[in-house]
Amino acid sequence: MIRVLFVGDVVGKPGRDWLAARAPGLRESLGLHFIVANAENAAAGSGLTGALANSILSCGVDGITLGDHVWDQRGFETEIVGLERVCRPANLPEINPGRRFLVLERDGLRLGVFTVLGRQFLPPRADCPFRVADRVLAELEGRVDLVLAEIHAEATSEKIAFGRYLDGRAAIVVGTHTHVPTADATVLPSGTGYITDVGMTGPYDSVLGREVKPVIERFLHGMPTRFPVADGDVRLSGAVAEFDPVSRRVVSMRLLTVAANEGAAAGTG
Template structure:
């Protein structure tokens, strides 16, 4: 793999940029896993650029400025969010960092930005976060039209485009990815906390996976204490969700892209446990 450190992408031949996308970080155990292992994972897999979904990283969902700061210090370049973006009031200070973005299709005038163009040693990487609407029960603008408008507006202002589609249904994610196939280089899904095994390059060249999975407790139901969720299904009653605490893993995917041709060299789905180090 080509070494990119301290290189100017504009003056050197660089054939491979390795982008790690990390699935939803869930509460205490997920955060601790990121703080302890993200930098080691980046080193092991020779990662150049890292996007982390932090929408559940605070104990009560959402994110705080302190947590965002620590995720960035652990090695994230951009942090994305989702339907829990505004679940914690600490988000408003966290927006001081332009590299923390929330879904772009919240209505106009909502705090924060829905995209950022990150300068990686001269290579401009656009990262967009958008929310799906199927089974989401939020007042959102259409993700398809909103992202279309963004791309008309910022055409040619970036070299590589990466999009986190935070959505519940596989069908909406796959439809979205095919709609934007060839126009967005990398599209990955988040939100369900369950990793899908469908990573592939779409016909137009977009690197895609339906869901990255989560970074959280393995022995849980999507990061929540399993007894609570089981009881809720058994009784039909709603219980206060308590996040599970215990051994966690990191789920994500590594997209290796040629920054000149924009071809996807490879996509590798990863699940990393603390025993791997």
């Protein structure tokens, strides 16, 4: 079996520190072949830098995906070009720098990875995620043993439709962006492992990773407010898929939640 862990949105220093301390142990204890993480919130909660990308990769993460905050950090548009294991959303305009997908190799196995932005309730700068996924899958055909596709989107319906659209074509489809894990990890009829949202890796004593008080104040008065990253109740949230290369199907898909002071806890699926 090929086991893949996808780590939900890494939020700020608490999320980064958790990965640095625990990713190698998770690889060993869960028998993981690949660890992929969304790190679009890794730099103080918004965006990524080249230095932080390399730090995350050095702690045992094989590849990094991004989302709608991809360009939040000044200068990252030049840094991303040199980051061979980082990909930006594939359905951004072609003029955007960075890789549209990754081919990760480990222990003789090849994993294709790509992410797309949803278009419901997000800025309409992205191309159709469904049609772009078709094109990326065509480019990856024959080059990889299995494909992990991520949809970074707001709308549950768009994520579920995307998973169904890729059922049997991508081995794993995961949703991200809301920072709230869903309880619907499953294997779809044609063998694709799916979950609507894997949640976040960071402080859960928060509002989506940010300190509670300023977020509430913003809802009350509507004025511009800084949202510092919180630091309490740090957890990893992600999904583990077990793929059978003989049947070409995922045989197990489950939500994984791990607190900073405990071992891996199995979720649903």
